Amino acid sequence: MNIDLKQWSADLGAQFEGLQGRPPGQWPLAPRLLCAAGMMALAIVFGYFVYWQGQFEAQEAGAAQEAKLRTAYQKKIAQAVNLEALQAQKVQVDQSVERLEKQLPSKAEMAALLSDINQAGVGRGLAFELFRPNQPVVRDYYAEQPIDIRISGSYHDLGAFAADMAHMPRIVTLNNMSLETNKDGSLTLEAIAKTFRYLDPEELSEQRAARLKAKAGGKGGKAGAKGSKKAKGAAK
Incomplete structure (x- = not known):
């Protein structure tokens, strides 16, 4: 079947002639199909x-949320499966914390501990030239008590004193140590002995209140800064 493309294109072009002023329902087939396709494309793009x-x-956000919830669900399932092991681990951690807390004296026991440190040096035949407790440094859950010490004695007695500090039932550390040789051959040890104690309930309450106040102050300062910026903007 031979198709005359030239004649076909001429017939197609003739269908688009004389459309002005005629209702679309009276247009030839080709213009009506083209108009319908254009309206359909416009409706799809607009929709x-x-x-x-x-x-x-919304579907993509829901899919992402679903994936996130699935991951959280799997983690919780794993925790539920290992619940007994986690509970046993928590008991072990609590026991370790309790043992460590027993190594920290209370506020009332600090005087006895300071006396034990002093007696440890005297018992080794050392002469204390300085034993000065400084102001305690309060941390989040414990207090650090630094003590400036200067003691004189033989090398072996000083070493035995340092070993006694390490083997005390309470935690005591020697820091910033320096040794000097005296004219009589003895040594002078200068150091900062640090011991630690746990905070009593009142001190813990004060620490929590101070942290909350500091956070509130920080938020208030930011709010004040924002307010001042807005005021400056309004003034401008």
Whole structure:
């Protein structure tokens, strides 16, 4: 079957002639099909940007949320499966913390501990030239008590004193140590002995209150700064 393309294109072009002023229902077939295709494309584009795009974005957000919830669910399932092991681990951690807390004296026991440190040096035949407790440094859950010490004695007695500090039932450390040789051959040890104690309930309450106050002050300062910026902007 031979098709005359030239004649076919001429007939197709003739269908688009004289359309002005005629109702679309009276147009030839080709213009009506082209107009319908254009209206369909316009409706699809308009519907996508006005209606479907939001639904697609909501679907993607829901899929991401679903993946996140699945991951959280799997983690919780793993924790539930290992619940007994985690509980046993928590008991071990609590026991370790309790043992460590027993090595820290209370506020009332600090005087006895300072006396034990002094007696440890005297018992080794050392002469204390300085034994000065400084102001305690309060941390989040414990207090650090530094003590400036200067003691004189033989090398072996000083070494035995340092070993006694390490073997005390309470935690005592020697820091910033320096040795000097005296004219009589003895040594003078200068150091900062540090011991630690746990905070009593009142001190813990004060620490928590101070942290909350500091956080509130920081937020208030930021709010004040924002307010001042807004005021300056309004003034301008």
